[in-house]
Amino acid sequence: MDRPPLHLAEVVTQGLNLVLSRYSEKWKILRRAAQAILTPQASARHLPIQQAEIIQLVHDLLRSPESFYTHVQRYSNSVILSVLYGKRSPRFETPETVKFFKVEHEWTTLLETGATPPLDYFPFFKIYPRAMGEVETERLRRGEGNGSYVEELVEKQKELELDREMLGYLSGVLIETGSETTSSYLQSLILALVAYPEVQKKAHEEIDRVVGQHRMPRLGDLEHLPYVQAIALETHRFRPMTPYGIPHYTLATEEYKGYVIPKGSTIFINAWGIFHDPGKIAVSSIDFQLYDDPENFNPDRYLLTENGTKPGVDGSNLRPTFAFGAGRRICPGLHVAQHTINLSIMNLLWAFEFHKAVDPKGNPIEVDTMDYLSGLTAKPRSFKCRITPRSAEKAEIIELEFLNATAMLSKFEFDLCPEDQEYVAKLRGLAKSKV
Numbered sequence: 001m002d003r004p005p006l007h008l009a010e011v012v013t014q015g016l017n018l019v020l021s022r023y024s025e026k027w028k029i030l031r032r033a034a035q036a037i038l039t040p041q042a043s044a045r046h047l048p049i050q051q052a053e054i055i056q057l058v059h060d061l062l063r064s065p066e067s068f069y070t071h072v073q074r075y076s077n078s079v080i081l082s083v084l085y086g087k088r089s090p091r092f093e094t095p096e097t098v099k100f101f102k103v104e105h106e107w108t109t110l111l112e113t114g115a116t117p118p119l120d121y122f123p124f125f126k127i128y129p130r131a132m133g134e135v136e137t138e139r140l141r142r143g144e145g146n147g148s149y150v151e152e153l154v155e156k157q158k159e160l161e162l163d164r165e166m167l168g169y170l171s172g173v174l175i176e177t178g179s180e181t182t183s184s185y186l187q188s189l190i191l192a193l194v195a196y197p198e199v200q201k202k203a204h205e206e207i208d209r210v211v212g213q214h215r216m217p218r219l220g221d222l223e224h225l226p227y228v229q230a231i232a233l234e235t236h237r238f239r240p241m242t243p244y245g246i247p248h249y250t251l252a253t254e255e256y257k258g259y260v261i262p263k264g265s266t267i268f269i270n271a272w273g274i275f276h277d278p279g280k281i282a283v284s285s286i287d288f289q290l291y292d293d294p295e296n297f298n299p300d301r302y303l304l305t306e307n308g309t310k311p312g313v314d315g316s317n318l319r320p321t322f323a324f325g326a327g328r329r330i331c332p333g334l335h336v337a338q339h340t341i342n343l344s345i346m347n348l349l350w351a352f353e354f355h356k357a358v359d360p361k362g363n364p365i366e367v368d369t370m371d372y373l374s375g376l377t378a379k380p381r382s383f384k385c386r387i388t389p390r391s392a393e394k395a396e397i398i399e400l401e402f403l404n405a406t407a408m409l410s411k412f413e414f415d416l417c418p419e420d421q422e423y424v425a426k427l428r429g430l431a432k433s434k435v
Helices: 007-013 025-037 040-045 047-063 065-085 095-111 124-141 149-155 164-195 197-210 219-224 226-238 271-276 334-351 392-404 406-410 418-433
Strands: 254-256 259-261 280-283 286-289 352-356 385-389
Touching (some): 025 164, 040 334, 047 065, 047 334, 047 406, 065 095, 065 149, 065 164, 065 334, 065 385, 095 164, 149 164, 164 197, 164 226, 164 334, 164 352, 164 385, 197 226, 197 352, 219 334, 226 334, 392 406, 392 418
Antiparallel strands (some): 280 286, 352 385
């Protein structure tokens, strides 16, 4: 299987986009380089900055919960910038974050069917990664590295056979895929929690029993939180980040269960259809329904069976992480993304309750769990909700943890613009005054 010809994407990225490009010697080099640096062991090294970033997200939500939508976007972008380039984004208005989301919107618009904007509209995918790479190289020269992935790529550039263009595009595509999908996932999670308060109640009880009231969760707590793990899986199923995936392309005629798939066919992994159609699969001439009530957000299904299917149904071929791709094209940053998602779910549920917003008359404003923006990535349209700390004690702990995270966050605050410097100083000063 390959990628189908995506002519505009090929021209814009010079065939150097790891996700979209077709098989070639350069693609193999890019894939090999990504696999070399994005190992589970390497991902574990970045847990401290991921933990510090989730603490800032929780602190941001404590201070201005009405801005949760952009807080989540800042967080997801800052995590991926930190682990890739060693430089974080303290605000949604940080210049690098503003540039990313502006051009990400333009890029996804380009890839949608029927979109034909001028190619010179997208210089960002050459200029931005290259510029960030030059910043990283200069920091290494000054002896100011902090263990980011791009540091490793720069140090191993000759060994991995990467030229300057390949290095820029590889790091650029990792930003693109890591930032947008994570923010979309977390916005879908919050939407589901608002719509299904009974899920929150069960999660709160489990987290309070395992973690307690006096500290924030760490990744090591996850193995003792089966219901929270089920929420993570159910969010993938309920609203897949990439509902139709990125298309594949057959290099030869294939046959699957009696279906002939001609050479040159475009194949989609229809994650939405798989996870939502209660429709049926034929096994030994007997029809089995895959899911009970698939339109309902019900994490309990993953406590009954490993893949959330009805008991007695063979769901061994169903992976809740189809959103990350499959086969040789599976996302190489899967481990980093899963750490970010799991830390987020645990800490958000430990800290907050998520409620429907109310109108001026005090009536609850319903949320629509089907109101999504169209595109390669499924993202809920902006919606209103109320986010409140679960206790005054937890609010105090969040302030203290935010101050304690300063030492880690400051290691990634290179060359901040004056506005970012002022913002960081003010935010930490306010937190200090409250503890």
